[in-house]
Amino acid sequence: MPDLSKTLMRRAGAAALAAVLAAAPMAILATGPAVAAAGPPSVADLASQLIDSVVNISTTQTVGGGGDDGPAPQMPQLPPGTPFEDFFNEFFKNRKGEAPRPHKTSSLGSGFIVDASGIIVTNNHVIDGADDIEVNFNDGTKLSAKLIGRDKKVDLAVLKVEPTKPLKAVKFADSDKTRVGDWVLAIGNPFGLGGTVTLGIVSANNRDINSGPYDNYIQTDAAINRGNSGGPLFDMDGNVVGINTAIISPTGGSIGIGFSVPASTAAPVVDQLRKYGETRRGWLGVKIQQVTDDIAESLGMDQAKGALVAGVDDKGPAKPAGLAPGDVILKFDGKNIREMRDLPRIVADTPVDKEVEVVILRNGQEITKTVRIQRLDEGETPQKANAQPVEPEKPPVTKALGLEMSGITKEMRDKYKLADDAKGVVVTSVENGSPADDKQIKAGDVIVQVGQQVVNSPADVSARLDDLKKNGTKQALLLLSNGQGELRFVALALQ
Structure with a gap:
């Protein structure tokens, strides 16, 4: 400190030194012990109420056995001169041309109970291809599960177990009310460790990660790792606001970017799978694309919004209702279409045979059409017309x-x-x-x-x-x- 004072005196005089010394006590106070900031309230009571409703799902699958079941075993890459080099050379030489033997693999995921009678929800990718599904409960009980139905497009599956006593079920929340910054609680089975609780916030809503046609994920920084798939994301009222499905990570571990299927998307799918064993989505029969800024300008729109109709299926309900290429769908069944990807999700959730009003922009005017929604046939392929146009005679370029x-x-x-x-x-x-x-x-x-x-x-x-x-x-x-x-x-x- 003395050396610093002399230097300041030489450079700026006594006034500068007085200013520095006056500020010195503040600097010293700032480096002292900081007052601990108040964190969020404990979620211990909430977690203890919910953890019995979350389950671990274990699956087994038989792979190998030749044919298309898997590749033949390959010689491992060993450093030259290793003591085991001769052993492995002889082993794989004797097995050359031999088909791989069947063997079982296992995987772990999470799920949660939505009905005390034994209805459990998880991700489709958790049970995809499984020969056997076993559900492990928090009290140590293990029960075999039957697959009721699954939907690949939103990566959901519904399972059924036969419990000896009523189970503790949880309810879906209204995820449309979820706001960025809301606290959320994730419970799952990361890395097979058992029931694990993590806390975070909603980082974003309506995320599109290009995993399917109905993407509108909740993004959260609550730690989600391998084994959390299919587990619930709870709000602070103990209701399921989302189903943990995917993460972005270069390592496979959580880096604070996780994605959950919103309850508003999951609940109708779960209801249909329970009732029918399959999904029964609504179908409008149009091909759509994004309204970009330049397209909006060409149509005389003040801002880019809605879904632009690029094509109309000849057999779909949109054609008899009068929808045509070039129409911009602004509202569907009373819901605003902010961007293209809103429409498929809203149409899919619409009951089959329901008549809905569709507000379109055509030639600068808003027009309302009435459409009776049909059921989406997921295996349907468009048919081509057989009309033969008259050939023009050598038109100029x-x-x-x-x-x-x-x-x-x-x-x-x-x-x-x-x-x-x-x-x-x-x-x-x-x-x-x-x-x-x-x-x-x-x-x-x-x-x-x-x-x-x-x-x-x-x-x-x-x-x-x-x-x-x-x-x-x-x-x-x-x-x-x-x-x-x-x-x-x-x-x-x-x-």
């Missing part, structure tokens, strides 16, 4: 927006492997670095509509683009079809 276009001739159908019923204008080349190239338009794509009007020739495309420019439109909305007939919308800036 036209250039616009970085595209070279031609009418659809037999030569073009053969060259780009277009469907027999393909109609529109085929793209024959795309200028490198053009906006069309940036939007991944390729030779062989077919332009079906421009500015929500059907085009049948390159001349139609040019005329429609001219009309859009005259009207002051900055983005041209193109409806494209690939060789397989799959539709998508692309917005290109008019130059």
Whole structure:
């Protein structure tokens, strides 16, 4: 301290030294013992009430035995000169060509009781392929379980055990009311250690991790590890707000990024699996895509929202209701569609045969249509029409927006492997670095509509683009079809 004072005196004089010395006691106080910050209240009582409702699920599966069951055993990689090198060489030499012997593997997961009669919920991937399923309870009881039903799309399964006494069940919460920052409690069986409790908060809602068509996960920093799969995520009222399903981790251990299927998604699926042994989802019969900023601009929308209809199934309920490509679905059954991925989940949860109102944006106006929802056939494949269009006679090639276009001739159908019923204008080349190239338009794509009007020739495309420019439109909305007939919308800036 004396050396510091002399230095300051030389540089800034006595006033500077006085200021430093006056601040010194504050600095000393700041380095003293800190007052302990109050943490969250203990969750011991809550955990003790819930832990008997959480179970460990153990499965066994037979693998190997030749054929497609698994690869033949391979010689392990050993350092040259190791004492065991000769032994393993001889062992694998004698077994060369021998099929792998059948053997059993086991895995562990978690689950929870939703009905005292013995109904248990877990993840589908916990029991997938299992020959035997055993449920281990907190009091040490072990019971064999029967699979009631499962749903791969949301990774859920429902099991049934036959208890000798009533079990302690828990209820689903209204996860739609869950807010970022809410405390949550995870109970599971990480790494086979047994019942383990971890505490954290909701980090985010409505996460899409590209695991299925109905992704809307709750993200939490409550520690979730291997073996926690299928276990419950509780709110502070002791109700199940989510089902722990996945983590992001480079090591396989928790790094504070875990994902749970929300109760609002899980509960209807569980009810259907219990009632029918399968899911019975609603079906609208449309192909949709995201409304991007440039697409919204081309449609005259103030902001990007809703789900853009790119195609309508001929056999689906949307077609007789009057929905068409280019419509933007803004509301479905009274629920706002903020973005594309909201719609499939809401439609799937809609009861079959229910009549619902669908609010769409068409040509700048909101229109309400009534649709009777049908049941989704998960194995259904779209059928192609048999109509044979009249072949145009050698239409000229036209250039616009970085595209070279031609009418659809037999030569073009053969060259780009277009469907027999393909109609529109085929793209024959795309200028490198053009906006069309940036939007991944390729030779062989077919332009079906421009500015929500059907085009049948390159001349139609040019005329429609001219009309859009005259009207002051900055983005041209193109409806494209690939060789397989799959539709998508692309917005290109008019130059």
